[in-house]
Amino acid sequence: MAIIRRRRGSVSTTTVTIPAMTLSYIALFAWTFVVLFPLYWLAITAFKTPLDVNGGPFCIPWRDFQPTLDSWHYIFFDLREDTFRPYLNTLVVGLTSTAITVLLGSMAAYALVRMRYRVGFGAIGSFVVAVAIAVVLLIGAAADQTGIEKSLRASSKRARQLSLFTIGCSVLSLRIRISFNSVWRQFKRLRRENAALFPKIVPPRSSNRNVTLPLPHGLFCTDCGWNGDQYGWPR
Amino acid sequence: MSLHASPRALRTAAAWWRPVASRLDRVASGVFILPAVVVILAFSIFPLLTSLYVSLSRLGFSQGGVELKFVGFDNYRKLLFGIDRPHFLGVAGPLTPIGIAVLLAIYGLFAYLLYRYAFGPNRTLGGLIGRLLATAIAGTLVWLIVNTILTSGRPGTLVVTIVYVSVDVAVQYLLGLGLALLVVQHLPGRRFFRVVFLLPMMITPVGVAYLFRMLADTSKGPLYPLWAHFGLTDVSWVTNPWGARLAVMIGDIWQWTPFIFIVLLAAIETLPHELTEAAVVDGATRLQVFWRITFPQILPATTTVVLIRIIEGFKIVDLPNVLTNGGPGTATESLTLHAYTIWRALDIGGSAAVAYMLLIVVTFVGIAYVNLFRGRATAAA
Numbered sequence: 327m328a329i330i331r332r333r334r335g336s337v338s339t340t341t342v343t344i345p346a347m348t349l350s351y352i353a354l355f356a357w358t359f360v361v362l363f364p365l366y367w368l369a370i371t372a373f374k375t376p377l378d379v380n381g382g383p384f385c386i387p388w389r390d391f392q393p394t395l396d397s398w399h400y401i402f403f404d405l406r407e408d409t410f411r412p413y414l415n416t417l418v419v420g421l422t423s424t425a426i427t428v429l430l431g432s433m434a435a436y437a438l439v440r441m442r443y444r445v446g447f448g449a450i451g452s453f454v455v456a457v458a459i460a461v462v463l464l465i466g467a468a469a470d471q472t473g474i475e476k477s478l479r480a481s482s483k484r485a486r487q488l489s490l491f492t493i494g495c496s497v498l499s500l501r502i503r504i505s506f507n508s509v510w511r512q513f514k515r516l517r518r519e520n521a522a523l524f525p526k527i528v529p530p531r532s533s534n535r536n537v538t539l540p541l542p543h544g545l546f547c548t549d550c551g552w553n554g555d556q557y558g559w560p561r
Numbered sequence: 562m563s564l565h566a567s568p569r570a571l572r573t574a575a576a577w578w579r580p581v582a583s584r585l586d587r588v589a590s591g592v593f594i595l596p597a598v599v600v601i602l603a604f605s606i607f608p609l610l611t612s613l614y615v616s617l618s619r620l621g622f623s624q625g626g627v628e629l630k631f632v633g634f635d636n637y638r639k640l641l642f643g644i645d646r647p648h649f650l651g652v653a654g655p656l657t658p659i660g661i662a663v664l665l666a667i668y669g670l671f672a673y674l675l676y677r678y679a680f681g682p683n684r685t686l687g688g689l690i691g692r693l694l695a696t697a698i699a700g701t702l703v704w705l706i707v708n709t710i711l712t713s714g715r716p717g718t719l720v721v722t723i724v725y726v727s728v729d730v731a732v733q734y735l736l737g738l739g740l741a742l743l744v745v746q747h748l749p750g751r752r753f754f755r756v757v758f759l760l761p762m763m764i765t766p767v768g769v770a771y772l773f774r775m776l777a778d779t780s781k782g783p784l785y786p787l788w789a790h791f792g793l794t795d796v797s798w799v800t801n802p803w804g805a806r807l808a809v810m811i812g813d814i815w816q817w818t819p820f821i822f823i824v825l826l827a828a829i830e831t832l833p834h835e836l837t838e839a840a841v842v843d844g845a846t847r848l849q850v851f852w853r854i855t856f857p858q859i860l861p862a863t864t865t866v867v868l869i870r871i872i873e874g875f876k877i878v879d880l881p882n883v884l885t886n887g888g889p890g891t892a893t894e895s896l897t898l899h900a901y902t903i904w905r906a907l908d909i910g911g912s913a914a915v916a917y918m919l920l921i922v923v924t925f926v927g928i929a930y931v932n933l934f935r936g937r938a939t940a941a942a
Contacts, residue, residue, distance in 0.1 A: 383785040430597045437593030
């Protein structure tokens with residue numbers, strides 16, 4: 327056994343034999359070369375003049391070409407502000423977004439793990455109102471950007487239609503949920519009483535599942551697809 | 562100064578604090594979750610609805626500015642059946658015997674899987690409908706891929722993106738897993754390798770694209786001696802469609818293998834040693850230890866990291882944009898770059914429609930992947 331050695335009565339799975347170690351090092355150094363060579367090329371290119379860059383493959387400094395700090399001087403002194411501004415932007419955006427994401431994400435994750443939430447009428451109503459407001463804002467913003475009265479009027483009309491459509495869908499989904507819940511409660515009661523109601527239609531695992539709310543569930547799935555989250559996907 | 566409070570003061574403070582604490586407890590659930598909900602509404606739902614509306618509109622110039630004209634599904638029709646179809650879906654050629662064989666093999670596999678599920682013990686009505694739907698969509702995608710790649714046709718941006726994702730994620734996973742298994746051994750200097758292997762992930766994709774643009778240059782790049790040895794200095798491999806796609810894929814594999822490597826390394830390092838030691842004592846070979854113990858235990862991490870890479874892979878834009886500018890022609894354009902190029906041409910509605918098609922494809926692939934693989938992987942672990 328290559329990876330095992332008995333030492334003072336104990337078993338070690340971490341010791342590596344010489345041939346295995348050699349092969350491992352060959353593979354590791356090969357990938358190290360694959361990783362480092364492009365970076366080396368990037369680094370030496372930073373010390374070349376445009377003539378050296380376009381003149382042919384010059385690989386070794388002081389032999390193939392004379393390293394120069396011209397490029398660095400150009401970005402830090404000639405361009406100066408045009409270099410530091412993007413750097414600062416990156417720093418600010420990176421740190422701020424990370425901080426906000428970690429804060430909000432950890433709060434939400436903690437809450438979802440430790441607290442129980444029920445999607446009630448208030449939450450659904452708030453959601454519907456928020457979506458409707460978002461739609462109105464969206465159309466308003468689009469109309470505002472165009473700066474055309476005609477567009478504004480048409481968009482406002484569209485906004486009303488879309489808002490009504492959204493609210494209609496939500497109310498419909500709410501009604502579906504209420505109906506489903508009612509049916510579900512009756513079905514569970516009948517199952518408790520061992521009544522044979524549609525035994526072939528109802529899937530065996532479905533007794534562990536909740537009837538889902540069509541609209542929020544769909545939006546949640548869409549959002550999860552958008553964000554790469556997996557928890558909203560139906561199983 | 563003494564900090565001791567009198568019992569009466571403490572009782573008063575407690576009496577004052579109790580209702581406040583109780584109220585805080587009641588509102589805590591909302592306070593914790595609401596900021597995230599508001600952010601999701603503002604930055605996910607709102608842009609989602611915005612782009613949906615824009616995808617159903619056409620930007621037109623008019624007196625004093627521009628206007629968004631509602632055109633229904635015209636943008637989608639244009640992509641799937643109209644003038645943009647060759648760009649988006651590609652051009653199908655006559656099927657070759659190889660193409661027919663591949664199609665038959667894949668459709669046969671789909672049929673077998675469906676049959677096995679339909680007559681298996683765990684079937685459900687929802688599961689069957691979901692699988693039928695997934696099979697229909699996957700079958701269409703396979704037909705599209707075979708008809709544009711294995712024929713004299715030309716793949717569109719949808720197929721090119723699927724090729725990028727499939728090849729990139731597969732190679733990245735194999736390399737990342739292999740490197741993780743090598744580094745997890747107790748070798749001298751393994752910390753050095755661990756740090757070095759992470760370096761590509763820290764470079765901006767635009768930088769990587771410029772880097773590979775230099776490396777791919779056969780006359781001035783560092784690999785010139787190699788090309789000269791094979792007499793290929795006059796050949797620009799990024800002018801060949803598959804050569805250019807290969808260059809993009811190599812760049813992506815180089816950059817994102819470290820991500821899979823570090824996740825799998827963390828997963829392997831946290832595995833308990835007892836099982837491995839017991840297997841070794843029982844005489845298991847190294848390969849058996851890997852297949853029977855290590856691999857099943859890292860499956861949850863594997864499926865998660867692959868899912869993340871699939872979703873990220875579908876959004877590839879920097880590398881083809883900078884490295885080949887989508888060319889030659891539109892050979893290396895990904896879906897995101899497609900959306901970007903037609904956005905630059907001020908076809909905002911068409912751009913949003915492409916973005917929505919991408920969202921639909923990613924959602925379908927993600928859901929199918931999670932349902933077909935992740936549940937089983939977690940159960941197996």
